[in-house]
Amino acid sequence: MERRIAALGEEIFERSAAAQAAFPARAWWMEQATRLVDADPRLKAAVFQFVDCLPVLRSDAEISRHLHEYLVAARAPVPGAALWALRGAASGGRTSRLIGACARVGARMMAGRFITGHDTESVRATLERLRRERMTFTLDVLGESTTSDARADAYVGVFHDALERLCPVARDWPGVAILDETEFGPQPRVNISIKLTGMDPHFDPGTPETSIESVARRLRPLLRRARELGAFVNIDIESTKHRALTFDLFESVMSEPEFRDFPDVGIVVQAYLRDGEKDLKRILDYARRRETRFAVRLVKGAYWDSEVATAVRNHTAPPVWTQKWESDACYERMARTMLGERGLIRPCFASHNVRTIAAVMAWAEHLGVPIEGYECQMLYGMGDPLKTAVAGMGRCLRVYAPYGDMLPGMAYLIRRLLENTSNDSFLKQGFADRARYAERLADPAVRRPRSSSLPKLSYASPPNELERHMPTFRQTARIGFSTEDARERMRTALARIRKGSSADGDDHGDLHAASASLAADTVRVDLEAARLARGGEAWRRTAVEERCARLLRWADGVEAERYAIAAALVVHCGMLWREADAEVAQALDYLRFHAACMSGLDAFPRRRGVPGEDNVVRYASRGLTAVFCGAGSPLACAAAGMSAALAAGNVVLVLPAAEAAPALNLLAEVGRRGGLPAEVAAVVAPASDAVRDHAVRHADVRVVATFADADVCARLRAACLGEGAPVSLRRVFIGEAWGPNPILVDDDADLDAALAGVVVSGLAYCGQKRDAATRLFVVDGICDVFCERLSEALSSLRVGNPEDPATHVGPLRSAAAAGAVRARLDAARAAGRLIYEGHAPDGLGECYVAPAIVVADVGAGRHAARAAGPVLEVARCADVSEAIRRVNAEGGALVGGLYSRSPANIALARESLEVGALFINRPTVGGEVDRHPVGGPAAWGAGIRVGDASLVEAMLVPRTISENTLRHGFSPESASPARDVLQPA
Numbered sequence: 001m002e003r004r005i006a007a008l009g010e011e012i013f014e015r016s017a018a019a020q021a022a023f024p025a026r027a028w029w030m031e032q033a034t035r036l037v038d039a040d041p042r043l044k045a046a047v048f049q050f051v052d053c054l055p056v057l058r059s060d061a062e063i064s065r066h067l068h069e070y071l072v073a074a075r076a077p078v079p080g081a082a083l084w085a086l087r088g089a090a091s092g093g094r095t096s097r098l099i100g101a102c103a104r105v106g107a108r109m110m111a112g113r114f115i116t117g118h119d120t121e122s123v124r125a126t127l128e129r130l131r132r133e134r135m136t137f138t139l140d141v142l143g144e145s146t147t148s149d150a151r152a153d154a155y156v157g158v159f160h161d162a163l164e165r166l167c168p169v170a171r172d173w174p175g176v177a178i179l180d181e182t183e184f185g186p187q188p189r190v191n192i193s194i195k196l197t198g199m200d201p202h203f204d205p206g207t208p209e210t211s212i213e214s215v216a217r218r219l220r221p222l223l224r225r226a227r228e229l230g231a232f233v234n235i236d237i238e239s240t241k242h243r244a245l246t247f248d249l250f251e252s253v254m255s256e257p258e259f260r261d262f263p264d265v266g267i268v269v270q271a272y273l274r275d276g277e278k279d280l281k282r283i284l285d286y287a288r289r290r291e292t293r294f295a296v297r298l299v300k301g302a303y304w305d306s307e308v309a310t311a312v313r314n315h316t317a318p319p320v321w322t323q324k325w326e327s328d329a330c331y332e333r334m335a336r337t338m339l340g341e342r343g344l345i346r347p348c349f350a351s352h353n354v355r356t357i358a359a360v361m362a363w364a365e366h367l368g369v370p371i372e373g374y375e376c377q378m379l380y381g382m383g384d385p386l387k388t389a390v391a392g393m394g395r396c397l398r399v400y401a402p403y404g405d406m407l408p409g410m411a412y413l414i415r416r417l418l419e420n421t422s423n424d425s426f427l428k429q430g431f432a433d434r435a436r437y438a439e440r441l442a443d444p445a446v447r448r449p450r451s452s453s454l455p456k457l458s459y460a461s462p463p464n465e466l467e468r469h470m471p472t473f474r475q476t477a478r479i480g481f482s483t484e485d486a487r488e489r490m491r492t493a494l495a496r497i498r499k500g501s502s503a504d505g506d507d508h509g510d511l512h513a514a515s516a517s518l519a520a521d522t523v524r525v526d527l528e529a530a531r532l533a534r535g536g537e538a539w540r541r542t543a544v545e546e547r548c549a550r551l552l553r554w555a556d557g558v559e560a561e562r563y564a565i566a567a568a569l570v571v572h573c574g575m576l577w578r579e580a581d582a583e584v585a586q587a588l589d590y591l592r593f594h595a596a597c598m599s600g601l602d603a604f605p606r607r608r609g610v611p612g613e614d615n616v617v618r619y620a621s622r623g624l625t626a627v628f629c630g631a632g633s634p635l636a637c638a639a640a641g642m643s644a645a646l647a648a649g650n651v652v653l654v655l656p657a658a659e660a661a662p663a664l665n666l667l668a669e670v671g672r673r674g675g676l677p678a679e680v681a682a683v684v685a686p687a688s689d690a691v692r693d694h695a696v697r698h699a700d701v702r703v704v705a706t707f708a709d710a711d712v713c714a715r716l717r718a719a720c721l722g723e724g725a726p727v728s729l730r731r732v733f734i735g736e737a738w739g740p741n742p743i744l745v746d747d748d749a750d751l752d753a754a755l756a757g758v759v760v761s762g763l764a765y766c767g768q769k770r771d772a773a774t775r776l777f778v779v780d781g782i783c784d785v786f787c788e789r790l791s792e793a794l795s796s797l798r799v800g801n802p803e804d805p806a807t808h809v810g811p812l813r814s815a816a817a818a819g820a821v822r823a824r825l826d827a828a829r830a831a832g833r834l835i836y837e838g839h840a841p842d843g844l845g846e847c848y849v850a851p852a853i854v855v856a857d858v859g860a861g862r863h864a865a866r867a868a869g870p871v872l873e874v875a876r877c878a879d880v881s882e883a884i885r886r887v888n889a890e891g892g893a894l895v896g897g898l899y900s901r902s903p904a905n906i907a908l909a910r911e912s913l914e915v916g917a918l919f920i921n922r923p924t925v926g927g928e929v930d931r932h933p934v935g936g937p938a939a940w941g942a943g944i945r946v947g948d949a950s951l952v953e954a955m956l957v958p959r960t961i962s963e964n965t966l967r968h969g970f971s972p973e974s975a976s977p978a979r980d981v982l983q984p985a
Contacts, residue, residue: 001362002443009358009441013434015389016354046076053748053901054107055405058781060100066748067103069903114381115142116401120165123403126380127166128173134391135399136179138191138234138377139166142404145197147755148792155198156218158404160225166190167229178396182346183373184293188264191232193400194222196246201796202808205245205482206578210806212249219253227262234266234295239303240273240319244482247279251286254294266295266348271331272304272320280334287344295346297377298334300327300353312455315474324451328444332359339367339374348398350377352386355441361395371395473593473930476559476585481577481805490577493567494803520684522694525653528682532651533624533700535679540621540649544602548595551647553674555591558584561670565635568663573634574802574811574847579765582926587639587667589929594640597949598647601956612966619956621649622732623702626695628716630708631813632738632770632868634660635667637707640946642681648955650703651680655695659813661685693719703955705734707770707946709868710892713737734954736934736946739892740866740873741773741924744883744909746900747781750921754786754899755793757923758872761897763797763851764925766810767870768817771895771917771934773924774866775856776874777883783876787853790872791836794851799840809870811847818847821869828854835874880905888914894934897924916945 050070057063071078117123127137139162146152170189180186197203200214226233237246250267253259269279283296304320311318321327331351338347339360347369349360357376364374375396378387391397439447481487520528539547558565562584569580606617627641638654645652656664664683672678686692692712696704696719704720706713713735720733743761745754761773778786802810812818828834838850849869856875866873877883880900887893896915900906906920916934917927927934927947935945944950 001366004362004365005355005358006438006441008361009354010437011393012354012358012386012389013437015392016383016385019385019388021384040077043071043076043078046070049901050103051107051110053750054103056748056751056782056901058747060097060104062748063100063103064096066902067099073903114379114402116380116403118403118405120162120403123401124166124169127401130399130401131173131176131179133388134176134179135387135397136176136189136191137380137399137401138193138232140193140195140236140400140402141198142402143195143198145752145756146199146201147752147759147789147796148201149796150792152199152201152218156222159192159194159222162192163190163222163225163229163231167231178372178394181372183342183370184346187346188230188232190229191234191398192226193234193236194219195236195238196249197238197242201793202798202806203242203245205241206480206487207806208245208248211245212252215249216253219249220256220258223253223259223262223265226264227259230264232264232266232295234297235268237268237270237299240307241482243270243273243279247282254290260290261292263293266297266346268297268299269334270299270301271334272301272327274319274321276330277334277337280337284337284341284344287341293343293345295348296338297348297350298331298338299350300331309455314477316477322451323448325444325448328353328356331356332363332444335360336363336367339364339369342369342373347374348377349374350379350400352378352383354386355444357386357390358441361393473589473596475928475931476588478578478585479562479581481581487805489563490567490805493563494570497564497567497571498803520691521687522691525655525684525686525691525695525698528653528684529624529695529698529700531679532653532682535677536621536623536651539646539651539677539680542649544598544649547647547649548599550671550675551591551595551643554671554676555588555595557670557674558588558591558667561666562588565663565666565670568666569634569660570802572662573631573659574813575634575765576802576807576810577805579769583633583635586636586929590636590640591643593929593947594643594647594952597644597952600949601952612964614963614965616961618959618961619648619953620959622955622957623650624698624700625650625652625703625705625955626698626701627652627654628692628695628704628706628708628712629654629656629660630712630738630770631657631659631817632709632765632768632772633707635663637736637770637946638664639667640951641705641707644951645703645705645955646676646680647952650955652682653695653701654681654683655686655692656683657813658685689715692716696720701731703732703734707736708738710737710739732954734944734951736770736894737892738770738894740775740890741771741893741895741897742775742777742883742887742890742915743773743897743899743924744877744880744887744913745776745778745782745786746880746898746902746905747779748901749782749899750901751782751786751789753921755789757897757899757921758790759793759797760926761924762872763809763870766812766849768813768868769925771925771927772868773895773897774868774872775887776872777877777886778874779880779883780876780878783874787835787874790853790874794836794838794853794872797838797851799838799848799850800844809851811845812849812869813847815846817867817869818849820867821849821871824867824869824871825849825852825854828852828857831857833857880908884909884913888912895919895924895927897922 047070050066053066054063057066070076116126123139127139130137141155141158141162143155146155167190173189180189196215199218200211203211203215205211223233235246235250237243247267254262254265259265267283269283270276273279280296287294301320307320308318308322321330335347335349335356338345349357351357360374360376364371371394375398376390377398377400378390380399380401387397387399479486481490562581566577566580566584569575569583570577573580575583601619608615625641625645627638627645629638629641634657638656638660642652642654654664661683668681668683671681686695693716695701696716704716706716708716714737717733717735720731743758745758758773758776761771762776764772767774797808798806799809800807812821825834825837833855835853835855837852840848840850851870851872853872853874856873875886877886880898880902887896891914893915895917896913897919898906898909898913899921900909909918909920917932929947933945933947933950935950944954
């Protein structure tokens with residue numbers, strides 16, 4: 001078999017070498033340009049980043065400016081003549097316009113290599129040319145995800161248009177037997193490939209029933225029309241996240257009576273997945289049940305980089321093979337299985353790997369599969385000599401032919417460029433090197449060549465001495481609810497919490513009022529404070545190692561009760577499933593992280609030893625800590641304050657919003673079950689602002705940690721440190737003030753990514769979350785389009801009960817909060833500033849407010865109160881510089897975001913935007929402990945950041961201890977000559 005594979009492979013190589021483009025063909029010039037770009041990794045990265053943003057640049061001057069930023073300012077290794085031209089372009093004028101025009105033409109030529117056209121008519125000539133070259137096609141519309149129902153309808157409409165225009169024409173095309181006939185009969189000439197993420201803006205594995213029905217509603221008419229016109233529909237597989245849901249939908253729709261006997265459909269399986277063979281077995285089992293053949297396309301997979309990066313970031317094993325030879329070997333195993341099951345399926349093999357193609361051909365011969373019994377597939381614009389070779393050997397060759405606008409096609413184009421320049425790519429290695437035929441045609445499972453190394457977490461040594469000794473912290477993975485087991489466990493937990501809850505039935509009425517019975521007065525605060533003060537001495541004297549061990553056991557208990565605590569947040573606070581789970585996961589991380597911080601402070605104190613003298617910094621606990629938490633973080637911030645205080649040896653009194661008390665009480669109960677003494681922590685929901693102020697002034701309180709709105713922070717700080725506060729108490733105030741967080745959107749931003757990020761960030765916890773960003777500063781050139789697209793996106797969101805996982809916008813925390821938001825909208829409507837207002841379904845209750853967009857009230861002033869809710873304010877700016885000035889003038893932002901592809905504007909935001917944490921080209925919410933500590937202008941307490949070791953240190957009193965170790969001229973260090981006493985211990 002290996003000899004036959006080698007013979008077929010050599011034939012493919014020889015035919016491919018003979019078909020290669022030669023000077024001065026355009027393909028030859030494109031190949032030389034690709035090799036030039038690929039010569040240096042920095043140049044390659046800069047060029048690809050520029051190509052990614054090119055379609056949104058509106059003028060040649062903008063193109064020239066971005067070229068200068070990516071290639072000259074970033075000091076990419078640009079060849080001499082090109083560098084001279086780019087430097088001249090920076091000054092503007094005619095040279096700048098010329099450089100921009102040349103870049104636009106070059107990019108269009110590059111895109112034309114991989115993209116067949118911009119509409120059906122422009123692509124028709126290409127498809128007919130492929131037919132003349134004895135190749136057929138599958139047509140794909142560019143675009144990989146959608147942000148609204150309107151966009152999803154438009155995506156499906158393009159496929160309908162393609163069928164209506166191409167099917168009548170295709171009937172008149174000259175017949176080509178190998179393309180039009182299969183082992184089991186004729187096959188359609190028109191073939192389309194669709195991505196399910198383009199058919200619904202919320203194609204979510206966490207809500208499979210809703211997602212399947214939503215996509216199926218658009219898919220059924222397309223299948224019906226394809227059958228009527230005699231066309232083939234193939235369903236693509238994308239990232240691992242959507243794989244199982246895609247299989248579920250395929251089986252569900254194709255099992256319906258109308259489509260069960262429709263043979264002209266197909267599905268994809270991916271060989272680069274470790275579960276690829278399991279996926280193939282699932283598809284074959286379904287084929288046996290369906291009893292009507294369909295096509296299965298075997299591909300390697302195109303999302304390796306993102307799959308691996310996500311896994312490394314989440315401290316999980318990659319779902320893909322990490323060595324290329326493993327993917328190749330898996331592909332060949334799956335191919336043999338598919339060829340052996342051709343009675344159930346039509347095997348289709350997509351690959352540009354000569355060894356793989358030769359192995360498929362050899363195994364088909366061995367198993368007696370005729371050449372009409374399978375087909376080979378390749379990508380348009382990649383490996384054209386290889387296509388010519390395979391077609392010339394009499395095989396059915398189908399070309400994956402994308403078309404559409406360049407803007408949504410950039411992700412596809414970048415993937416093709418990466419594949420063309422990958423060090424592991426067969427195409428990069430060429431076809432004419434006969435000396436390497438044997439090496440390149442060897443069995444991958446035997447040869448096992450090494451591939452590029454995996455990306456690694458990059459943690460530079462921090463200046464903080466403590467963190468140098470801390471191991472890499474592993475954040476808790478989110479549940480995601482993509483499995484039925486996880487969804488069932490959440491439903492069970494919700495039922496249990498609901499059974500013991502006083503909240504208003506299923507309509508989630510006034511959540512704050514439902515928990516009002518838990519609120520405490522000053523007498524309760526005094527009693528709890530006195531009880532904690534009595535227990536403080538014993539906890540302070542508990543060994544650090546034991547304190548940290550109890551925090552870790554507490555975290556283990558919380559992990560075991562994760563669903564129950566998340567369910568309490570859903571029922572009592574109105575958080576959505578994923579929001580509640582993220583809140584619990586962050587609380588878990590704080591418990592573990594602060595235990596690690598305190599353990600490090602104790603084990604690795606700051607030490608400066610010199611001969612005859614030992615100098616060390618030790619820490620002592622401060623005493624009773626009062627932790628105040630607003631509604632913007634019902635659990636996580638309380639857990640941060642509690643765990644930091646307890647790790648430091650302090651006792652802690654937590655005063656949360658009333659609706660958060662049930663979840664926090666459950667959290668504290670889990671801690672007590674894990675060995676946390678009852679007398680070291682208490683949860684008391686204050687009944688009023690006066691009760692909070694009373695707690696701050698309590699004589700036993702030594703630390704006040706406040707996580708709340710800016711006005712609450714300011715009032716409590718004044719009560720803690722202001723006039724009338726006894727100086728002898730030596731109180732410490734730690735404050736994280738929440739205000740209107742901004743997101744800046746540049747005119748060169750990836751609009752799809754920006755819209756998705758704005759929706760996720762702005763509507764987190766119905767716009768009430770501490771890091772929700774509801775203040776948008778949009779550069780004038782795209783502001784109108786952005787607002788139109790944002791309105792479409794918001795109109796596609798479901799407002800409803802948070803206990804339904806398909807809900808996107810839940811209730812506000814109280815009727816009063818909802819009333820304040822409605823009043824804000826009324827004022828905007830009266831002033832003509834209302835851009836969009838959604839509609840909440842009837843019968844939901846008074847706490848529900850649909851998302852809205854308003855024009856920012858520039859005359860409101862920096863301290864104007866803005867009721868937190870699902871209202872996005874849009875401010876139009878001339879450029880990013882103006883946006884930064886306006887954000888800094890308002891002040892008080894905890895976090896901020898920027899969507900831009902301008903290196904200069906990104907650098908400007910890094911340097912000048914005054915926010916506690918800046919998130920660039922990603923949502924502002926979802927920050928993780930240790931990775932994204934938050935401080936800055938919204939934090940009171942110099943150098944204190946929530947999410948790193950500084951919060952624990954703020955809970956402690958540092959003491960320097962200097963001991964003279966000389967005894968009558970004898971230094972203990974002299975007895976240990978191997979020790980360098982001049983180095984820190």
